[in-house]
Amino acid sequence: MGADPRFFPSAGPRRLAEIAAAAEARFAGEAERIFTDVAPLALAGPEDVAFYEGRRHIAALKATRAGAVLLPAGTEGDLPAGTIALICAAPQLAYARVAALFHPRPRPVPGIHPTAVVGEGATIEEGCEIGPFAVIGARAEIGPGCIIGPHAVVGDGCVLGAGCILRSHASLLHCLAGVAVVLNEGARVGGEGYGFVTTPMGEHVTVPQIGRVILGDAVEIGVNACVDRGAGGDTVLGPGTRLDNLVQIGHNVKTGRGCVIVAQVGIAGSAELGDFVVVAAQAGVVGHITVGSKARVGAQAGVMNDVPPGTDVVGSPAWPARETMRAFARLRQLAAAPKKDGTSGGSP
Amino acid sequence: MGADPRFFPSAGPRRLAEIAAAAEARFAGEAERIFTDVAPLALAGPEDVAFYEGRRHIAALKATRAGAVLLPAGTEGDLPAGTIALICAAPQLAYARVAALFHPRPRPVPGIHPTAVVGEGATIEEGCEIGPFAVIGARAEIGPGCIIGPHAVVGDGCVLGAGCILRSHASLLHCLAGVAVVLNEGARVGGEGYGFVTTPMGEHVTVPQIGRVILGDAVEIGVNACVDRGAGGDTVLGPGTRLDNLVQIGHNVKTGRGCVIVAQVGIAGSAELGDFVVVAAQAGVVGHITVGSKARVGAQAGVMNDVPPGTDVVGSPAWPARETMRAFARLRQLAAAPKKDGTSGGSP
Amino acid sequence: MGADPRFFPSAGPRRLAEIAAAAEARFAGEAERIFTDVAPLALAGPEDVAFYEGRRHIAALKATRAGAVLLPAGTEGDLPAGTIALICAAPQLAYARVAALFHPRPRPVPGIHPTAVVGEGATIEEGCEIGPFAVIGARAEIGPGCIIGPHAVVGDGCVLGAGCILRSHASLLHCLAGVAVVLNEGARVGGEGYGFVTTPMGEHVTVPQIGRVILGDAVEIGVNACVDRGAGGDTVLGPGTRLDNLVQIGHNVKTGRGCVIVAQVGIAGSAELGDFVVVAAQAGVVGHITVGSKARVGAQAGVMNDVPPGTDVVGSPAWPARETMRAFARLRQLAAAPKKDGTSGGSP
Incomplete structure (x- = not known):
């Protein structure tokens, strides 16, 4: 069947x-x-x-x-x-x-649904399908053959290359996107980053977030995932990078080509990932560090320091995978070992 | 009051x-x-x-x-x-x-809001309330007494049983749902799973995701939670299963009856849960494993291996709860114990 | 530039x-x-x-x-x-x-978009901008100078103070909000909490969730973040509290002033946070506990017990930061130490 x-x-x-x-x-x-x-x-x-x-x-x-x-x-x-x-x-x-x-990827059925709202000065190239209740902002530029799904929102001034797909309820703001970019349902690109400064009195003063999001060709963003725009300068996802569902990308994060960011991962502000980095589900990467090309981060890991290229890390805080496996084996042994006294552990 | x-x-x-x-x-x-x-x-x-x-x-x-x-x-x-x-x-x-x-569950106020868009061949049975800006796809079948909230989207061909509720901004695609199914605000059912194969050159080639989502009677999906459709074959949530907010369910996951999946949990592709499994908040379950009926997974646990029925597991990687508690107690002791030299730990 | x-x-x-x-x-x-x-x-x-x-x-x-x-x-x-x-x-x-x-915060461009739906008895004060496809519920009260973005939903009876902003696709239900409250894209306030009781036969019976959400002045809610309404009594976020993206706040949580809740954090039902508490990314706080004012919770921590005011905790389960750092250092030493036999760990 x-x-x-x-x-x-x-x-x-x-x-x-x-x-x-x-x-x-x-x-x-x-x-x-x-x-x-x-x-x-x-x-x-x-x-x-x-x-x-x-x-x-x-x-x-x-x-x-x-x-x-x-x-x-x-x-x-x-x-x-x-x-x-x-x-x-x-x-x-x-x-x-x-x-x-x-089952080829669905082709656009060209046309603009009568309920869609298209802003002043927006340009929609040939062969696009604009769905019911879609909102295209002023001066936006939609390349040929794009699909803008029901209720999707493209912000003022955004640029989409050819063949992009915004699925239902997705939003893309303050963004320049390459060709064949896909935003899945409810994906949110270009939101305001978590940028504020706290005064000595405890008031949080917003830092205007005036950077963009740059999405390389063939970038795909998962369902309900979030990519904040840059605070100043840009958030950049390299060509072919794919984000799974419910991923969080902070302001000014930069990734190289073909990164794989699995569900519920969080990458904090200004972290930089090389090419083909894999971050497994629910892991976190703190801000302002570098994860080298082809490094792999284990599920639920918490990366707090730079990771050299090609290195596998696991655990929270994350260590190189080999050392961690050894530590866990040792801890398990300790837990299993008979205990001779109440004040120290592990000794025979 | x-x-x-x-x-x-x-x-x-x-x-x-x-x-x-x-x-x-x-x-x-x-x-x-x-x-x-x-x-x-x-x-x-x-x-x-x-x-x-x-x-x-x-x-x-x-x-x-x-x-x-x-x-x-x-x-x-x-x-x-x-x-x-x-x-x-x-x-x-x-x-x-x-x-x-x-405070009985709100009854539908029957009627189709004039702004709603209903696709060709869709059938909406008696007593349904279809809200403003709702989009019902072609050939969809909406059972009697359903509530489709503002901005909710039902995809082409989907089937809803009697008394289902889609709250505002929810979307349900490629799905067959039983009776009394509830999708809370922004819940996303039937998105494209994270399925691709990477070529030796590093290109990610999408695997067409051509399975469905089958939701049993009285399944409830939390706010902004995500359930991916099957890659081939179906993703199945058994009757009475309830997902809390921001949960991620991968393609081809199967659950039994009455599972409880708490907020921000992630269940990876093709994992199978028995009946009445409880997965506490922020835990993760890797793909292709089995969690037996009435097993319970602790908050933030990382389940990497099969869990026998009726077993409690905690920790990341997850171990049976008793062993883990013992290990942590031991680790705490070690940390507290006086250290005699700088090169090894724990011995008196 | x-x-x-x-x-x-x-x-x-x-x-x-x-x-x-x-x-x-x-x-x-x-x-x-x-x-x-x-x-x-x-x-x-x-x-x-x-x-x-x-x-x-x-x-x-x-x-x-x-x-x-x-x-x-x-x-x-x-x-x-x-x-x-x-x-x-x-x-x-x-x-x-x-x-x-x-780059001052954008001012509203006063006016109600012709596609917006405004419910019976709703009041919209001067200077508001109501975007395309916005839905304002019956009897809602929108204070002066608010911006209600495209596709945003304000539920029946909700009250917004002056200068609030609901960005695109946000929804706010069963809520009383102060002045200058911001909901970012797809933020969901007032959803039904995860409240049910399981019968001995395994049926989950919903507990009607009949509380509200009270948002203090200048509260900000991140992209796709979720705040459940109270089960009975209210969920309360104190003035100036800021939630980052994809945060989950359970029913009846209460925070004080100026709390900082970073991306992907989950706070379970009825937990109470004092003033100026910081919860770093991906951490979790279990229900029914208290985190004192100015306490700080580390990234990915799992807080299972009350935290005294001014205390830093890290790890899962969370311990005071100092003890944890010591324990990890010890574990790392153990892993690195030469092992004399195969049955117990750590001793020279």
Whole structure:
């Protein structure tokens, strides 16, 4: 069974040869066989293409009713008879390409909904879809082929490149965005950062937040995630960076290319991340530090100091992963060890 | 003093006999006495019903001006003279029932606001209230007696059972919902999960997310909380499951009946929770693991491995609660102990 | 280079004498010199005023092209020749004042957008700006000079003092707000708290949440942050309290004056914070405890017990900061120490 056609009508059918080409997979015979959709191994039927994610799913592989399965060389022996092997180097990537054959990213249905409000001097290029109750600010520039969803708000003067998508209830303010940028539902870009100075009497005086947000090409922002604008100077997310849901990005944060910021992470003001940094769920990075390229921060970690490139850190406060694992093992031992007296721990 | 009538007008007045019946409470005399509202012990007056939450509130009980108090047998001796004892097994539950007499869940005021946008082929059954600027997608099916609040969005093809409530700014996409489902303000159901594959060159390729969200009867989703749809196959929240505010549920998560997921918790993709699991605030559960029925996860815990049914875990990474408490006690001792040399810890 | 005029047109130009007066700074000569904007040290040009944040930025100070710099006495020797020293006691506070000269908080553009929906009996005082698709509930009272942004919702009966701002997509329900209250984008005030009682059969029975939210003067609520209304009695945020983005405040929480609640913090139901409490990012405070005035809670801390006034706590569970630092140092030592046998830790 493929996707529910009420929500995800298939763009198919597709011939096996087309599928294999998209997947960069090799296969034997039946090039003209027709497939109608993709589906998980356990749910796929004879007209569906599935993929094999690895040994955790070996039972599902052996029992699948899929017509064809994307899998790595050497595992095709575990396929049921009659299921076609699509042998490829990276089955999950191949699946992404094949699934996109059947379910390409929705194209805009060009037009401006009669309820949308478009500000003075705004320019909306060809092929855009502007949804019900969308608000486009004065002098905003919307590139060709953008989708502005229901209730989405684009602030005065903002610039969107070609093919951007703002899903329902998203807002984008004080922002220059590249091409193919995606804001998911309720994502908030360009809010006022948490910037104030407290007087000796305890009054919090707001520091005007007069920087922008610069979003590189193909940046994606998760549902209800927040990216504050710069206090002075800009908040910058490098090309290809993806934020998951409920992430918080403080003012003047800068990331390089392709960073992966998982759900509920917080990156405090003026922190800088290199390229391809991964920050796992619920972790935090304090302000004004640097996390080097390809560093990885563990889930729930609390990063309080610079992290060198390529380093893995975990824990709160975060230490290099190896040392931390050793410390935890030791602590667990201590807790398990018999205790000889009441005043000190751990000694035999 | 009962609730502020500007916000919570009482549906009352009610006779004591009615109140006691709703509470399954016993009392002596005055069955016809009239009460107008419920109120906290400390604020209640002679026409209000209050309840006694336990010994933490004994001073408030002794000083209350409430006309009647819901309390367990054996505590009525602490009531001031003239306050009626409503003796019941579970005072808090009894209070919930009595408060609902005075403040029933708001009924829909049937009608479609003239500003609402209803898509082609959508069906809206009898008795629904559709608020200003609501957007109902094409072919959506809204069961009888639903309330779709201001600015709420129901996506194309979605199905809502009877008596569902979408509060203001909520969105529900790619979803089949049972009866009496509630989405609080800004709740986001059916967003695109965080699904992509990274090429060797560092490009993140989106995996089309073509699953749905299935919400069981009486599921409730907190304010600004997020539930991603399945990548392939469905994300499922079992009947009676309640999510608090700002919770994140990843793609293909499955929960059983009656789970309690407290504020700011994150459950990563494909994790499975049994029935009546409790996950306390700010905890995280990694993907692809199982948390057994009636397990309880402590606040801020980080669950990285399967949790057996009925087990309590705490800490990050999470351990069984007993072992963790012992380890922390030991660590605290170590910190307090005199240190004999600078190169190793803990030994006398 | 000052702020991008597409987003932040300068209200300037200003004479140096005016700037120095706002900053309470002293300077030598050139009182009539004209400045057009503020800018960071590294980006400022000869017509901009910058400020010096401290020794971390000494290189930027020495290299700045700014026309004038706000800095503390004794550091003016590091300025390049030709840059004017504006010597003041608190340069960051002075900067806030000067930046506000060029970028005052936007004034309302009075008027009610034709698409806005205003409920029966609502009163909107002079000078308010009501944006597109705003919804003002029945009997709501909006004080003079308020800005209600696009898609913002004010619930039935709510009261806003003078000069409040609800940014786009914010909602405010069951709430009495003082003057100059700010809700940032998507902020949600007055949602139903997580209040239910579970029957022995596992059914969750909602406790009607019939309290309000009381927001003191100058309270600010961050982007997508949530403040639940009281269950019975009120949730109260004291004057000047500021919540950062994605913060969660449970029902019946009470804070004093000027509290600082940083991003992604959660404060559980009925917790009470004194005046000027600081809770750093991602920390949690359990319900029904008290955090004394001027206490400070570290990032990611988990506060499970009362915190005395003026105390710093860190860690999860939270301990006083000093003890915790000692314990972590000890743990790190243990992890680093040579281990003599496999069954117990830490002893030489």
